[in-house]
Structure formats: structure tokens, C-alpha cells
Amino acid sequence: MTLGGRSGQTKTDSYSPTMPQKPQKSAQTSHYIELGGYQYWPVLVPRGIRLYTYEQIPIYLRENPYITDGYRAYLPSRLCIKSLFILSNETVNIWSHVLGFLLFFFVGVYNMASVLPAIGASKEDYVIYSIGLFCFQLCMLCSVGYHLFCCHRSEKTSRRWMALDYAGVSIGILGCYVPGVFYTFYCNNYWRQVYLVTVLAMILAVFFAQIHPHYLSKQWKQLRLLIFCLVAGYGLIPTVHWICITGGFSSELVQAFVPRVLGMYFIASLALIFYVSKVPERYFPGQLNYLGSSHQVWHLLLVLMFYWWHQSSCFIMSYRHSQPCLDTSQHA
Numbered sequence: 001m002t003l004g005g006r007s008g009q010t011k012t013d014s015y016s017p018t019m020p021q022k023p024q025k026s027a028q029t030s031h032y033i034e035l036g037g038y039q040y041w042p043v044l045v046p047r048g049i050r051l052y053t054y055e056q057i058p059i060y061l062r063e064n065p066y067i068t069d070g071y072r073a074y075l076p077s078r079l080c081i082k083s084l085f086i087l088s089n090e091t092v093n094i095w096s097h098v099l100g101f102l103l104f105f106f107v108g109v110y111n112m113a114s115v116l117p118a119i120g121a122s123k124e125d126y127v128i129y130s131i132g133l134f135c136f137q138l139c140m141l142c143s144v145g146y147h148l149f150c151c152h153r154s155e156k157t158s159r160r161w162m163a164l165d166y167a168g169v170s171i172g173i174l175g176c177y178v179p180g181v182f183y184t185f186y187c188n189n190y191w192r193q194v195y196l197v198t199v200l201a202m203i204l205a206v207f208f209a210q211i212h213p214h215y216l217s218k219q220w221k222q223l224r225l226l227i228f229c230l231v232a233g234y235g236l237i238p239t240v241h242w243i244c245i246t247g248g249f250s251s252e253l254v255q256a257f258v259p260r261v262l263g264m265y266f267i268a269s270l271a272l273i274f275y276v277s278k279v280p281e282r283y284f285p286g287q288l289n290y291l292g293s294s295h296q297v298w299h300l301l302l303v304l305m306f307y308w309w310h311q312s313s314c315f316i317m318s319y320r321h322s323q324p325c326l327d328t329s330q331h332a
């Protein structure tokens with residue numbers, strides 16, 4: 001598989017301070033772009049976008065040395081948006097979350113129109129349900145924004161989108177916590193409020209830290225990861241508490257719901273392992289530039305995790321409607 005070198009580029013009018021422009025070969029090749037080994041894939045390339053190797057991109061875009069080629073860089077906003085329709089190493093990252101956004105949007109519309117009325121959902125249910133799905137959609141959009149605009153010629157703009165991408169993950173986690181805490185502690189108003197308030201405070205604190213540009217520095221990498229794990233792992237505290245006050249593992253609801261919680265943590269851990277380890281491209285440097293890289297797996301697992309948790313929230317919501325609380329203060 002050839003890497004780096006490419007010919008038959010389309011006409012380049014993007015700002016490229018480091019790379020000289022290559023002449024156009026011929027009119028015939030202008031609709032084709034040679035991408036590493038994926039030669040002559042017929043890709044409709046909007047004029048003005050070219051791809052770079054890892055060594056050619058600015059330092060702030062160098063995140064993953066195992067992705068050796070297919071980078072967009074030095075683009076103004078207009079061409080960043082246009083690049084949605086070209087094949088680059090961000091194409092799968094962008095479209096996976098565009099489709100993720102559409103999935104949660106249409107699931108929301110469908111469930112609001114048919115599933116929620118069927119289980120006799122109250123206004124409160126609609127609000128909680130909407131908050132969850134809205135957070136997932138926002139998370140998807142922040143991610144799309146970052147992967148679309150990270151190649152912006154201004155480092156500041158690129159960094160801002162990156163900050164928003166991080167903040168989007170917090171919003172997504174909030175979307176998991178709100179329905180989770182609300183319906184597990186459905187019959188215990190005190191603890192429901194305690195956990196909702198603490199979760200909200202924690203997520204808000206992390207959210208504001210994340211939108212701060214210093215948060216994104218390389219020195220903070222370990223700390224960022226630790227904060228992310230703490231925010232996600234915090235959910236185990238209300239889970240264990242809930243198991244205890246619901247009657248332990250002999251409870252039918254605990255037996256039904258705990259595997260769903262563990263399933264979510266399993267998917268989240270798997271996603272994080274891919275994200276951190278940069279596997280599999282670490283073992284196949286340059287061969288997974290366009291398809292099959294760890295960040296793409298992380299994106300897909302994120303969509304899967306949110307969908308899994310959404311289904312779990314729907315399960316416990318309908319359980320709460322079929323089995324009303326016995327005592328509003330004592331039973332969880």
C-alpha cells in the first residue's frame with residue numbers, strides 16, 4: 001500500500017503555507033483523487049480541497065501518528081463544510097455522528113408519537129425523555145462540528161471546536177444520568193434530588209473546565225482522562241446505593257436493570273480502551289487511514305452506548321408505569 005505520495009490532485013486554492021501547489025495533471029483526472037492505496041476511487045471532490053500526510057499538517061492537528069495520510073488542513077470555514085463530501089481520514093468520523101444524530105432525532109420523534117402515549121407517559125416523562133435524547137443529539141452535533149472544522153486554518157478555531165467536542169461528551173454523559181437517576185430513584189424523592197443535583201453540579205463543573213482552552217493542553221492529557229473516568233464512574237455510587245435500598249439482588253427490578261447498567265459500562269470501557277490505545281492502527285500504521293481506525297470505533301461505540309442506555313431508560317420508565325410506587329418515601 002503506497003502512502004504519502006499522490007498525484008492527480010484537484011485544483012488547489014486552499015491556503016497552504018508549507019506545501020507548494022502541484023500542477024493539475026489533466027482534465028480527465030480532476031474527478032479522481034488518489035488516496036494512499038485506494039487509488040482511483042471515483043470521489044467527487046469540490047475544488048480547493050487537498051489532502052496532506054501526517055508530516056505536512058500543522059502541529060496542533062498531529063494527534064495520531066499511526067494515521068499517516070488523508071488529512072485535510074489549512075482550510076477556511078467554507079471549505080471545511082465542503083469537505084463533508086470528500087473522502088478524507090475524517091469522513092467516517094463525521095458521518096458516523098451525523099447518522100448518530102439522525103438516529104436519536106428520529107427515535108425521539110417516533111417514540112414521542114407512539115411509544116410514550118402507549119405507556120401512559122406523563123408530562124414529566126416527556127421532559128425527562130426529551131432531556132436524555134436532546135443531550136445525545138447535542139453530543140453528536142458537537143462531535144460532527146469538531147471533526148468538520150478541526151482542519152480550519154486558524155488554530156484558535158480548531159481548538160475551540162475541540163473544546164466543544166469534549167464538552168459534548170459531558171453533555172452526552174448528562175443525557176445518560178438524568179433518565180437513569182430519575183427512574184431508578186423514582187419512588188425515593190430525597191435521593192433522586194440528591195443525585196440529580198450532584199450529577200448536574202459535577203457535569204457543569206467539568207463542562208466549564210472543558211471549554212477552557214488550557215484544558216486541552218498536552219500536559220493535561222492524563223488529567224482529562226482521569227476526569228472523564230471519574231464523571232462516568234461516579235454513576236456506580238448511585239447504582240450500588242439503589243441496589244441496596246431496592247432489596248438487593250432478590251429484587252426483580254434489580255435483576256432486570258443491573259445487567260443493563262453493566263452493559264453500558266462495558267460498552268463505555270471498550271470505547272475508552274480503543275480511544276486511548278489507538279488500536280488497531282497502532283499495529284497497521286498507514287493502513288487504516290480511512291477505514292477501521294480506533295477513533296471510528298470509539299464513535300460507533302458511543303452511538304451504541306447511548307442507544308443502549310436510551311432503550312434501558314425506556315424499559316425502566318415503562319416499568320415504573322406498570323408497577324407504581326408503594327410508598328413515596330421508603331421504597332425505591
Ligand SMILES: [Zn+2]
Binds near residue numbers: 093147295299
Ligand atoms: Zn471524535
